[in-house]
Amino acid sequence: SINNTNKMALANVCGFKLGNENSYFGYNNVGQMGIPTLKDALQMSEHFTVPCGADIQASIHKALTDDDSKVKIQFDHGTTTLAFRYQNGVIVAVDSRATAGPSIESQTVKKVIEINPYLLGTMAGGAADCMFWERVLARQCRVYELRNKERISVAAASKLLANIVYDYKGMGLSMGTMIVGWDKKGPGLYYVDSDGERLSGNLFSVGSGSVYAYGILDSTHRWDMSDEEAYNLGKRAIFHATHRDAYSGGVVNLYHMKQTGWEKISQTDVTDIYYQYKAEKDKVKK
Incomplete structure (x- = not known):
């Protein structure tokens, strides 16, 4: 069978x-x-x-x-995800394209996993690996809440995920995720990958288009940005990545992690963003 x-x-x-x-x-x-x-x-x-x-x-x-291996499970991974901290919380922005080598399989993939009302995870690498292990994390976070009568911290949640995937290091997992949340200490942002590596920081971008996103983020990001400036920065960084990286595209999904929990701000097609920026550029020339 x-x-x-x-x-x-x-x-x-x-x-x-x-x-x-x-x-x-x-x-x-x-x-x-x-x-x-x-x-x-x-x-x-x-x-x-x-x-x-x-x-x-x-x-x-x-x-x-091995060149003589008959196993054909080499996958090309492509995406662009980013997250950054600023004075009013954390912004998370992702594209929505899924590819299988040179083929575009979907333009509507949801690459932000809503772990709970105060925790978000992003997907980069293998979609199945990211979705499975972040759902496992969601279950473990819920168990923690029931046992301790309080929400798990962002640091603890990211460490839990890193420890889980570390047990499978070298077994073919492909995952590069950012864990974003808000706890007693305020906003938190961590990077976790399938090797069990875990980093804390104020700004991360993961995926094949991350080099283009970093070009925008590094030159524009400020701690004292307003909400509107932060939203525009997230969208602009993802847009430029999709414009240059063939493996990124679709729509830009934008989230804002606040003290009251995460909020989905917008879902904008990158084509609409292109014409918006083009109109602004043409207006300046005139």
Whole structure:
């Protein structure tokens, strides 16, 4: 069946032989208990197991880099996401294009994941990886709230995500996300990637178009901007990235993280922004 074929393919890439579906595999150190069978492990939807005695990192690295490998899972990733802090909170701006190599698969991807009313996450890299692990983070944040009767801090949420994905380092995950929120200490902005790296800062841009976005952000960003100036900066940076980067495009989704929680400010097609800026430029020339 197709399901069995998928299991055999996954087992082959991971570097172990699928000879007996009742073979036992232990969990990696992510807090789960029990010893599932391989059949159960490959069907689980909320966590992953690591097979005992198999070097998954080496097997996947060989599958992806060996010229003789028959595994064709090399993906080109393209997007532009950004976030920056200023005096009134944090601005998050993203594009909405999804690509598969040279093909544009969608122009309406939602690249901001609303973890809870006070936390946002962005998507860059593999869409499935970002969506899955940030949903796992959302569940863990909710569990924290129920246990402690208060919201989790932005620092703790980002550290939790970094710790979770670090357990799968070298196993083919592709994720570059920004965790944005507001807690007792005020606005917070962190960058987390699939290697478990975690950075705190005032300004980040992630994706294939980030070099163009940084060109606008670095030259224009100020701490004392007004809300309107901050909104325009976020839109302008994403627009310029989509104008130069073929893997970015669609619409600009703009969010504002405030003390009262996040608010979606606008959703603007980059074509409309282009004609708006063109009209302004032509007006200045006259």
